Amino acid sequence: MPKLEANLQFMFNEYDLIDRYDAAARAGFKGVELQAPYSLPIPQIVERLERNNLKHVIINSPSADPDTGRLNISLRADRVDLYKERTAQAAEYAAGLGCIGVNIGCGEIDDIDPDEARATLISNMRHAAEELGKVGVVALVEAINTRDRPGFFINTTKQALDTIAEADHPNLAILYDFYHMQIMEGDLTLTVKENLSSIKHMQLADNPGRHEPGTGEINYDNLLQHLDEIGYEGWVGCEYNPSGNTEQTLGWASAWL
Amino acid sequence: MTKLAANLSMMFNEVDFLDRFEAAAKAGFKGVEYLFPYEYPAEQIKEKLDQNNLTQVLFDFPAGDWDAGDRGCASFPDRVGEFQDGVGKAVEYAKVLGCERLTVLAGKATSGVSAITMHQTLIDNLKFASQAVEDTNITVLLEAINTIDIPGYSVFRTNQSRAAVEAAGADNVKVQYDIYHMQIMEGDVTRAINVNMDVIGHFQLADNPGRHEPGTGEINYDFLLPHIDSKGYDGWVGCEYAPAGDTVAGLTWAAKYL
Numbered sequence: 001m002p003k004l005e006a007n008l009q010f011m012f013n014e015y016d017l018i019d020r021y022d023a024a025a026r027a028g029f030k031g032v033e034l035q036a037p038y039s040l041p042i043p044q045i046v047e048r049l050e051r052n053n054l055k056h057v058i059i060n061s062p063s064a065d066p067d068t069g070r071l072n073i074s075l076r077a078d079r080v081d082l083y084k085e086r087t088a089q090a091a092e093y094a095a096g097l098g099c100i101g102v103n104i105g106c107g108e109i110d111d112i113d114p115d116e117a118r119a120t121l122i123s124n125m126r127h128a129a130e131e132l133g134k135v136g137v138v139a140l141v142e143a144i145n146t147r148d149r150p151g152f153f154i155n156t157t158k159q160a161l162d163t164i165a166e167a168d169h170p171n172l173a174i175l176y177d178f179y180h181m182q183i184m185e186g187d188l189t190l191t192v193k194e195n196l197s198s199i200k201h202m203q204l205a206d207n208p209g210r211h212e213p214g215t216g217e218i219n220y221d222n223l224l225q226h227l228d229e230i231g232y233e234g235w236v237g238c239e240y241n242p243s244g245n246t247e248q249t250l251g252w253a254s255a256w257l
Numbered sequence: 258m259t260k261l262a263a264n265l266s267m268m269f270n271e272v273d274f275l276d277r278f279e280a281a282a283k284a285g286f287k288g289v290e291y292l293f294p295y296e297y298p299a300e301q302i303k304e305k306l307d308q309n310n311l312t313q314v315l316f317d318f319p320a321g322d323w324d325a326g327d328r329g330c331a332s333f334p335d336r337v338g339e340f341q342d343g344v345g346k347a348v349e350y351a352k353v354l355g356c357e358r359l360t361v362l363a364g365k366a367t368s369g370v371s372a373i374t375m376h377q378t379l380i381d382n383l384k385f386a387s388q389a390v391e392d393t394n395i396t397v398l399l400e401a402i403n404t405i406d407i408p409g410y411s412v413f414r415t416n417q418s419r420a421a422v423e424a425a426g427a428d429n430v431k432v433q434y435d436i437y438h439m440q441i442m443e444g445d446v447t448r449a450i451n452v453n454m455d456v457i458g459h460f461q462l463a464d465n466p467g468r469h470e471p472g473t474g475e476i477n478y479d480f481l482l483p484h485i486d487s488k489g490y491d492g493w494v495g496c497e498y499a500p501a502g503d504t505v506a507g508l509t510w511a512a513k514y515l
Contacts, residue, residue, distance in 0.1 A: 183445045184444065184445075186442065186443055186444025186445065187444065189475045207447065208445075208447050208448055215480070216477065217477050218475060
């Protein structure tokens, strides 16, 4: 039985951020994820989690460059100190919220020299893996499609695997996003099967449109069942833009919630 | 409304080839396709089509020595004569069978021939085939195929087949878009279909993984087939899949189209 969780950045936008925890629980979710919890104090979120019996599955490490606004400090050699500060902040939140993982970020290559970007990223990945490991949280690396995010540095499963292999730290794993990988490479079922041991979190949305399953070309009824068959025990984050009201477009998930 | 054609090379394997026409018609298909008709006299196949009121939708140009591993010969400079002879043979059959689509198989990459030379040979052969069917209503199709099932196949992405078709530069040369092959090689099939609809002359389908019926894998055909319809496509969609079990028992997914 796949464990679905609600992405509160994308879903339940009908509510204020803090109230989305309640809304997700009311809709039947047992877990949530949120890219950026940093505007909310940890105790305030914890109170909502406890009240609603929710698991906070993952958060993202803050990756915005304060000068450019670009979400790519992990690729910039001149931002290594900032990356470390941000990782510490993410570790504090992840530990406080009881997360299983932190998406440690990558970003667009922009005008950065690719060799420099890669070396910086690898070094940052090791640092994040080490620091997050100290609080029992997995460092997650996600490949993202270059149609939505042109220039995104890690944009295929193979690149994510290669980067993790090069960083060579036991606390690094893949966040596999079906939507991004359907845009970039297809062949979803076999890819997750072959790389299951490297995958510690998944996300979904249909394609095209990034809406709820059933609105596009991906058969999630079969894919989610397949995750059970291959023994995936982690969570699947619903990182999609509901095509209408969040609660009213959850029919696809009723079998799983 | 989606027009499904039964692929008789992969479906209805419960009966001999010539009996598959009747089996397809009984199951509700109005059109059929298959790899090759060349083992049988054209008139014999024509009789089967007529008896069962079936349209011959598509078959492939001769594709080299299949048993020896050939999957087409259209990209090899030393086999242009063979390809051209095959065009003549295919067109003869197509005229008898009333078939309006013939597919070119590009072939596997071979050592000693550069990708550029193969691509150029393919374009020249497409032009030759185009001219050979100039005064008919036949369309010449080029298909990209996944390299897991056919390792080394030289045309394996939509942009490759599109580039060759565009370079051939004739209205009667188009892309055959196989949703199964492209889900394996590149994904993003809805968008690829939208962007390439202007050059697509035929579709084929199967689910992935497994190449079985729609509904057995990761592709949502309940979404895709109406979507293709909504784009104004009025051609055929060939069911080129290996039934997971009995062909007819596995056709529930297609009931609304047959």
